[in-house]
Amino acid sequence: MNSDASNKFTKKERINSLxxxxxxxxxxxxxxxxxxxxxxxxTPSTSGGNVSILxxxxxxxxxxxxxxxxxxxxxxxxxxxxxxxxxxxxxQNNIDIDIALIxxxxxIPDYSTMAYKVGTVLQLLPFKIKLRTDVETSLSxxxxxxxx
Numbered sequence: 001m002n003s004d005a006s007n008k009f010t011k012k013e014r015i016n017s018l019x020x021x022x023x024x025x026x027x028x029x030x031x032x033x034x035x036x037x038x039x040x041x042x043t044p045s046t047s048g049g050n051v052s053i054l055x056x057x058x059x060x061x062x063x064x065x066x067x068x069x070x071x072x073x074x075x076x077x078x079x080x081x082x083x084x085x086x087x088x089x090x091x092q093n094n095i096d097i098d099i100a101l102i103x104x105x106x107x108i109p110d111y112s113t114m115a116y117k118v119g120t121v122l123q124l125l126p127f128k129i130k131l132r133t134d135v136e137t138s139l140s141x142x143x144x145x146x147x148x
Contacts, residue, residue, distance in 0.1 A: 006087070009080040015054040015098055024054070024098045029130050033121050035105030036075075041098045042129045049091035053079060054100040061106050071103050074111055078118035086122050095131060 015021055028041035055075050057068040079101070090097050101121070109117075 037102040039100040045096045051097045057103040074114045078115040
């Protein structure tokens with residue numbers, strides 16, 4: 001079995017913290033590549049560059065949880081197989097990139113369509129990133145009550 005570590009989707013690559021999610025949506029840049037709405041936030045890295053993602057499928061667009069989970073699996077797999085370009089960009093520029101991928105279509109796409117769209121998103125990301133260097137956007141210095 002091939003255990004290529006760069007092609008895995010680890011727990012470190014997921015955004016779990018409510019603080020990071022709030023920072024992403026308050027400070028991030030948004031754009032749209034149908035059927036995905038993308039919110040991206042970049043900050044200077046202290047650990048050499050990292051990319052983390054959040055995948056969301058609204059209950060409004062797909063009613064059944066089975067269908068929402070299917071779409072999340074498709075997006076996750078498409079990202080996992082194509083993430084090398086954006087991770088290289090983050091490491092080369094020494095930045096941490098947080099990405100939210102929000103699915104907006106009312107039907108379930110096939111894998112080839114989703115892989116093409118996620119690939120398009122990953123190619124556009126370096127041009128859409130606005131680096132936040134000011135002190136108030138640093139995660140370590142912000143308190144949760146400051147975000148309210």
